[in-house]
Amino acid sequence: MPISSTRVVDAPTPLVAVVGGGPAGLLAAQRLAEAGYQVRVFEQKATVGRKFLVAGHGGFNLTNSEDIGTFASHYGAAAGFFQEALAYFSPQDLRRWAAELGIATFVGTSGRVFPEAQHTPADLLRAWLRRLRELGVGLHVRHRWLGFVGDNGLRFLNEAANEEFVVEPAATVLALGGASWPQTGSDGHWTSLLAAIGVPCQPFAPSNCGAEVGWSAFFKEKVGRAPLKNIALSCDGQTVRGEIMLTDYGLEGTPVYALTPALRAALAAGGPTPPLQLNLKPDLAPDELLRRLARRRPGTSLAAFLASALHLKPPVPTLLRELALPGADLLSQLTALPIPVAGLRPLAEAISSAGGVGFAQVDEHLMLRQRPGTFVAGEMLDWEAPTGGYLLQGCFSTGAWVAQAISGRLRPLT
Ligand SMILES: Cc1cc2nc3c(=O)[nH]c(=O)nc-3n(C[C@H](O)[C@H](O)[C@H](O)COP(=O)(O)OP(=O)(O)OC[C@H]3O[C@@H](n4cnc5c(N)ncnc54)[C@H](O)[C@@H]3O)c2cc1C
Known part of the structure; x- marks a missing residue:
C-alpha cells in the first residue's frame, strides 16, 4: 500500500x-x-x-x-x-x-x-x-x-x-x-x-489460561467436558479453591488460571514431578476421610463407594483410573491426585x-x-x-x- x-x-x-x-x-x-x-x-x-x-x-x-x-x-x-x-x-x-x-x-x-x-x-x-x-x-x-x-x-x-x-x-x-x-x-x-x-x-x-493434559483417548471419549466443583488445586505449595472444568485438551477454571505463574515456573524447571495436585475433598478433615474410607466393604465398586461415602460422582472414578499412580492408596488419590500438565494453552486464547x-x-x-x-x-x-x-x-x-x-x-x- x-x-x-x-x-x-x-x-x-x-x-x-x-x-x-x-x-x-x-x-x-x-x-x-x-x-x-x-x-x-x-x-x-x-x-x-x-x-x-x-x-x-x-x-x-x-x-x-x-x-x-x-x-x-x-x-x-x-x-x-x-x-x-x-x-x-x-x-x-x-x-x-x-x-x-x-x-x-x-x-x-x-x-x-x-x-x-x-x-x-x-x-x-x-x-x-x-x-x-x-x-x-x-x-x-x-x-x-x-x-x-x-x-x-x-x-x-x-x-x-x-x-x-x-x-x-x-x-x-x-x-x-x-x-x-x-x-x-x-x-x-x-x-x-x-x-x-x-x-x-x-x-x-x-x-490466566488453561493447562494441557495428555488425556487418553478413552478418557476423552468417556468424560469429554465435565466440571469438578469444590476442589482444591495446588502447585509448588500454592493452593487455590474453586471449580475446574475437564476438557478434551486439559483443564480450565479459576484455580488453574490463578496458578499459571507457578505452573509456568514448574514447567520451565522441568523434572519428572507432575506440576498439579488435585484435592477432591478439601473440606473433609483427613481423620474423617480416613474414617469413611475404612467403611468400604469388599465387593463394592469404587464408583458406588465414592458416590455413597463421599458424594463423589462421575467423572471422578474415571479420573482416578486415568491419573492415579500405581500403588497409591485411595486417601492420597483423593487428596493429592497428580495431574501431569504438559503445557499451558496458547497465548492467543x-x-x-x-x-x-x-x-x-x-x-x-x-x-x-x-x-x-x-x-x-x-x-x-x-x-x-x-x-x-x-x-x-x-x-x-x-x-x-x-x-x-x-x-x-x-x-x-x-
Ligand atoms: C476473555 C477475557 C475476559 C476478561 N475478563 C476480565 C475481567 O472480568 N476482569 C478483569 O479485570 N479483566 C478481564 N480481562 C482482562 C482485561 O480485558 C485486560 O487486562 C485489559 O483490557 C487490558 O487493558 P489495556 O488498556 O492495558 O490493553 P487493551 O485493552 O489490550 O488495549 C490496548 C489497545 O492498544 C491498541 N494498540 C496496540 N498496538 C497498537 C498500535 N501499534 N497502534 C495503535 N493502537 C495499538 C490495541 O488495538 C488495543 O485496543 C479479560 C480479558 C479477556 C481476553
Whole structure:
C-alpha cells in the first residue's frame, strides 16, 4: 500500500498523545483532559475498547472490594508498585468513576465487583466515550502507531486515508495492551518499536489460561467436558479453591488460571514431578476421610463407594483410573491426585499475558528511562495478576498514575 504523504500535525500545546484505546489508555486520556490538556487517542482498530468488551462476556468483573494491602499482594513482584498505584486510584475510585458515568456496581461473591445487571459492558463503554467527547478528547481510530521519530515524534499510519504522518506531542502515553486475544488489537507487535529505541521487553507468556493434559483417548471419549466443583488445586505449595472444568485438551477454571505463574515456573524447571495436585475433598478433615474410607466393604465398586461415602460422582472414578499412580492408596488419590500438565494453552486464547515492558525500564512515574516524556500504562507493563477484577483495576490504576505524572511534568492549559 503506497504511503501518500508525511506531515506534522499542528495542535495547540501541550498536546498529549495516548496510543492504544483500551481501559488504561482511555482512563489516562480522561484524567489528562480533565486536567486541561489537549488529548488525542490513537487506536489501530476500527473501534476502541475491544478487549474491554470481551472482558464483559463472561461476567464483567471490574475490580474487587479487598483492602489495598491484600489487593496489591496479587501482583507478585510488582506488588510494591501497585500498593502505591492502588492507593492513588483505588477500587473505590473505580466504582465512583463508573457511578459518575451512570453505571452502578455491586460487590458479589468473593468480593468481586460487577456492574449492576441492567448495565451491559457496551453501556459503560458508550457512556465513557460520550464523556471523553464532552471533554474534547480526539479519538482517532484505524490509526496505527509505527514507531518513534526524533526526540518527541510518533509516526502513525491513518489506514482509512492510507497516509502516514508524525505527531510531536509534549508527552506520550503508550497503553498498547498485552499479547493475548490478538483479534482485539492486543497483538504485542509494538515490542519491536520499543526495541528500536533500546527498550527490551520480557517475552510474552500466557497468563490466566488453561493447562494441557495428555488425556487418553478413552478418557476423552468417556468424560469429554465435565466440571469438578469444590476442589482444591495446588502447585509448588500454592493452593487455590474453586471449580475446574475437564476438557478434551486439559483443564480450565479459576484455580488453574490463578496458578499459571507457578505452573509456568514448574514447567520451565522441568523434572519428572507432575506440576498439579488435585484435592477432591478439601473440606473433609483427613481423620474423617480416613474414617469413611475404612467403611468400604469388599465387593463394592469404587464408583458406588465414592458416590455413597463421599458424594463423589462421575467423572471422578474415571479420573482416578486415568491419573492415579500405581500403588497409591485411595486417601492420597483423593487428596493429592497428580495431574501431569504438559503445557499451558496458547497465548492467543489466554485471558492476559505476562511479559512486556519491565519495571526496570521505567522510573517511578512509569516513564521510559530511555525516552523522557513517554509513559507506559496497562497490560503492556510486565505484571500479572489473577482474575477477580485485578486485571482491569491494574490497567485503570496505571492509567491514572501516568496521567498524574504527566500533569506534574507539564503545565496545564487552564
Ligand atoms: C476473555 C477475557 C475476559 C476478561 N475478563 C476480565 C475481567 O472480568 N476482569 C478483569 O479485570 N479483566 C478481564 N480481562 C482482562 C482485561 O480485558 C485486560 O487486562 C485489559 O483490557 C487490558 O487493558 P489495556 O488498556 O492495558 O490493553 P487493551 O485493552 O489490550 O488495549 C490496548 C489497545 O492498544 C491498541 N494498540 C496496540 N498496538 C497498537 C498500535 N501499534 N497502534 C495503535 N493502537 C495499538 C490495541 O488495538 C488495543 O485496543 C479479560 C480479558 C479477556 C481476553
